[in-house]
Amino acid sequence: MAERTDYEYIVVGAGPAGVQMAYYMEKSKMDYLVVERADGPGSFYRKYPRHRNLISINKKYNVFPEPEFNMRHDWNSLLCDEEDPLLFTDYSEDLFPNAGLLVKYIEDFCKKYKTNIRYNTNITNVHRDEKSNGHKSRSRFTLTDEKGTTFTCRVLMIGTGPIVPHEPKIPGVELIDSYQEHSLDLEEYKNKKVCILGGGNSAFEVADHLAGSAGLIHMFNRHPVKFAWDTHFVGHLRAVNNNVLDMYHLKSLHALRQCEATRIWKTEDGKFSIEYDMHLPNWDPPGTGRFVTSGYDKIISCTGWKFLNIAMFDDSCKPEMHTEDKYPVLDEHWQSTVPDMYVIGTAMQARDRRAASGFIHGFRYNVRTLTNMLQNTYNSKELKKQIFSPIDQEEICNFVVKHISVVSGLYQMGQGFLCDVMLIKKDGDAKTDAPTAGRVEYLRELPQAWVKKQDWFMDAKMAIIITIEDTISKYPTLSATEFFTPGDANASNCKCSPFPQGVFRVYKNGKMAEELYIGGSLVVRADTRNFDGDTNPERYVNKVKNLFFRHTGIGKDGFYEQLFSPDMWPKVYRPWTQEEIAEQTKKEVDKLKKAQQFECSISILRPQVDVSDM
Structure with a gap:
């Protein structure tokens, strides 16, 4: 029997992104093939980094017990939904391990979990045909390897990673x-x-x-x-x-x-x-x-590198590039300028220069999200969602605060790159402190830029976008990298925080009605006490309950949002005197003047x- 070469989805490259995609496509019973030019997965890491130490953090011990929380600090493991997942932290306890161990881990991952990968298949040409099928136009890609074997697919994903050295244009x-x-x-x-x-x-x-x-x-x-x-x-x-x-x-x-x-x-x-x-x-x-x-x-x-080998694509499907041809031009869900051609892996950083898409601990979540989006786009499957019905203020608010306290995807893909979405579909307008008819649909880890272009979001009477964001840039000045002074802990809307925090944005018919920053903590959790004497650890969920009530009328409001109870406040906090404020102000002014007083003694050019x- 001739070997099968036609698939709905083909992935080029069996690095960490291609293997991660294969894992989720296999679980979803999608019709796919991964092709890899080397004789095994993760081959890039056989040579790179050249000096063999990874710079991806491998932190095994993190105090808290939740596996999901611990993935925040495990930057090399692939995502796995099994009860006993294969984790890279079991291969080394070094904070920055040898790259050879990552190769072994990826190889073992492919042995433990079923994946459809064809090795020793070096794709040298990609061609795209636009074919008409009745009233619909349907493209097909044809991939040719160096042996002349051809493969065809409807949807193509490129996961070749850093593939071509970025050579500076310098004579000599x-x-x-x-x-x-x-x-x-x-x-x-x-x-x-x-x-x-x-x-x-x-x-x-x-x-x-x-x-x-x-x-x-x-x-x-x-x-x-x-x-x-x-x-x-x-x-x-x-x-x-x-x-x-x-x-x-x-x-x-x-x-x-x-x-x-x-x-x-x-x-x-x-x-x-x-x-x-x-x-x-x-x-x-x-x-x-x-x-x-x-x-x-x-x-x-x-x-550095270029993240696509543009010579691999003929004129029928040559994707646009930017930044001196280093990165492909991608839309909100990682589709290139060629329809039905997507880019996965470290090249996903083409859209993301603030979160972690360039590393495994970032693009593993992008790949999982893209798998769900592809099924929605090409296989008419609904996006995965969790349903809360009837709508109960206590249940939904406690759920979401606990979720953002442990979730890894929103944490790693912060700054609003990936977001969760709550669609609130309420029956009736009467305010009530009891659960009410209707439902909350909770969708996880979608590209925020993509969400804001969808009709189901723009037409929603009420939706809340939830992200985890680092708001250090909102400080007016920041001179010390090693120490951050916390923002006002008694502020109900903590827009200045030195640590990542949950951010809730309420939208009504696509327009933002309110923005709430709930405040951060040293361990980036909203479900724990920050320190001994923290008399109101419920303030985070209380802020969300008050927000929820303000816009839905469901449940109650007036939940206490401050760090300390009124009787505790004078026991732990001493306001500065006017003299102390003046002294601190002078220090800041002197620091600024010193920075501006640099003069160069060389005057002849x-x-x-x-x-x-x-």
Whole structure:
């Protein structure tokens, strides 16, 4: 019997995203195939990261017992609905484990759970035909592998991950080493002068590896380095890779330069020279200098990846790209500009530069959500929902506060990227403190941007969008990355919180009627006491009950929302005197003035300077 090659869904790539998709498609009995060019799953991690330590957190012990809560801090496991799931935390207790263990974990996942994956199948061409079927137009994709075998499908998903190195357009770049192929032998770098192009985690990963061997390291990046501890975005520079930065600030030879390389060449002595532009806003007059640094023994390009191999698609289905062809253009549910072609895995970060889509702990939730959305779109299955009927204020509000206290998907895909939706369908308008006829339909983990375009949401008389969001950006100033002063704990609407918190937005016929920030806590839970003496741990659910009553008239209102009871407040809180307020204000003003008093002593701008000895 000839091997079957036609499917409704085909996934290209059996990395963590492709395997996660296969797991959920198998459970949903969808007609699918995953094709993978290597001889096993997770092959990217056989080589990358080059220095083998993952930067995805592997925190096994988290105080709280709920498995769902613990997934917030397990960044490498795939999602699994079984009672005894296979977890990566059982493979290592290291906070940043060796990447080889992740390969073993993904292989074991495919052995334990049924998946339809065809290995050693390297797709080299993708073609799309638009065919008419009666009154409906129905596309088909044809995929051809390097052996000439063809596969066809109605819906195509690309999960190839970081597949093509993003090579900077610098004359002479072909002469230097790359992140993908540079030598890991530290003997080659002993007391050498090394230049690294790039300012992301891969560049700092290389620099960290070489920091003890190289005599001098210069890092060139055209943009300011963004730090994860400032931005709270997992894709920016992580502390685990910042030893070179530490040495730079402590004046230990290694250094960072914010500049743009314009040319590289090799000199007669076999060393490298690099020309670069540097913006100098503090010079007099401000301008741009063009400099040359010579004498590098090694230059290594660490400028990231492109997340689609655009050469794989012929003109019938070539998706649009952005950011120097690094990312595909995606709509609200990860569909590319080619109809019926979706992108999964780390490339989902094309729409998400604030949450965690670029890492397993983010895109695993996106993949689960997309599986449900695909069945809704192509197989006419309703989106999964939980029904509460009759509507009981106490039941629904307690449920949702407990849910956001442990849920991992909304937590990882915060900043409102994924959201839960409560559709409130009430019978009658009379206010009552008893359960009332009607129903609440609760839908989980949908892309918020997609939800707001759906007729069922825009036409809903009342809906509540629920997210978990980091609101640190709402602080007017924030100068310290290591310490956050809590916002006003007695505020009913805590828009300034140093910790992620539940956010409830009430919509009526598609228009927002109220926005409630319920407040955060150190452990990001709304169902526990924050500290000894926390006399009102129910304040979170009380805020939600009051909100629910304000807009539905169901149940009661007047629930107490403050941190402390009135009699407790003067026992734990001492307001500052006017003198203390003035002193604190002066400190902040002095700090701001100091930051603005930086002056550059160099006042002459030369068109080109050789700074070989810098």
